[in-house]
Amino acid sequence: MSSDHSSVLAAACIEVGLDHTDAEPIRLGENALFRLPGGVVARIARPGQLTVATREVRIAQWLAEHEIPAIRALKDIAQPVQAAGRAVTFWEELPPHRHGTPAEVATAIRRLHDLPVPADLPLGDLAPFVRLAERIDAATTLTDEDRSWLREHLASLQVRYANLPPGLPHCVVHGDAWVGNVVATDNGQVVLLDLERCSVGPPEWDLVSTAIKHTSFDWITAEDYRDFCDRYDHDVTTWSGFNLLRDIRELRMALYVAQRATENPTACAEASLRVACLRGDETRPWPWTPAL
Incomplete structure (x- = not known):
């Protein structure tokens, strides 16, 4: 994990009260994904993507309301969180999965x-x-x-x-x-x-x-x-x-x-x-x- 990702993730997790100890990188690209303890995935967006991240969380909530199977934003926390100019969102980790047919x-x-x-x-x-x-x-x-x-x-x-x-x-x-x-x-x-x-x-x-x-x-x-x-x-x-x-x-x-x-x-x-x-x-x- 880069020092930039580490500091952003730590700041965001502290703000919402989540444990980031032993965070495990899932994918480090334009958007960085990390697995946290307790079945939570943190997503660090590219710089300047607060509006996009806010919209994505709202869309996930709307799909959940309509019972469409999709990634679920973690409930009961205010998100996205801003840390060092990056938007961080938190999601329920999926069970083991494969690409769809x-x-x-x-x-x-x-x-x-x-x-x-x-x-x-x-x-x-x-x-x-x-x-x-x-x-x-x-x-x-x-x-x-x-x-x-x-x-x-x-x-x-x-x-x-x-x-x-x-x-x-x-x-x-x-x-x-x-x-x-x-x-x-x-x-x-x-x-x-x-x-x-x-x-x-x-x-x-x-x-x-x-x-x-x-x-x-x-x-x-x-x-x-x-x-x-x-x-x-x-x-x-x-x-x-x-x-x-x-x-x-x-x-x-x-x-x-x-x-x-x-x-x-x-x-x-x-x-x-x-x-x-x-x-x-x-x-x-x-x-x-x-x-x-």
Whole structure:
């Protein structure tokens, strides 16, 4: 654990009366997760994310009120807590779990999409391009030519998204519904994780995440994808706006790895491959390695 994380975690735990002795790192990334004694997980957000963290806790509480299986914010404490400019939130630890199957993802997001849009919760509109320009600028392992092309590609997608074809009625969407954020616990529940991107928007955005695992990368079989469509009762690939949302999602995935490559040299080749595919050097399905 870094000294920065250690001091932030200690200050936040002291404020809410939680024991941080022997805190165990779970994941140290943009958001740092720590396992605390007593089945509690602490999440330290990036600097400047107090509003986002507050919103995520409120969304978790709203989902609990509607009995949607999702991560649960710890009850009976005022959160988030601010410590050294970082927002810290506290969550109930999940039982042992695995990544969800396509069918389980479909079931989980269908339950979410069927909820009425809350009038008293400022979810905001889906923001599919959030932080992409910053990630392009920070992708220093890519060539200047690639980054210039990516900026032009991003601008083109933003123009196209402003004219997104009509589809299913807008609803509450998860915003990042891949199999790492929809998990199945050993006690039989399928649980939504990472509510940071939860918002109001086209439900197709959540469906595209699984669709491209078959159509763009061949990571899941045709049978798995048919099962996904049957469980959700819709095939997003038949919609006229599919290619646009596919292109946006693929750009997000490419830039995620490009960002990782600046800190992890082993990701440089994958980052370059993904950009080359976006630029048309390969035909789908692309030989991307899943970045789990």
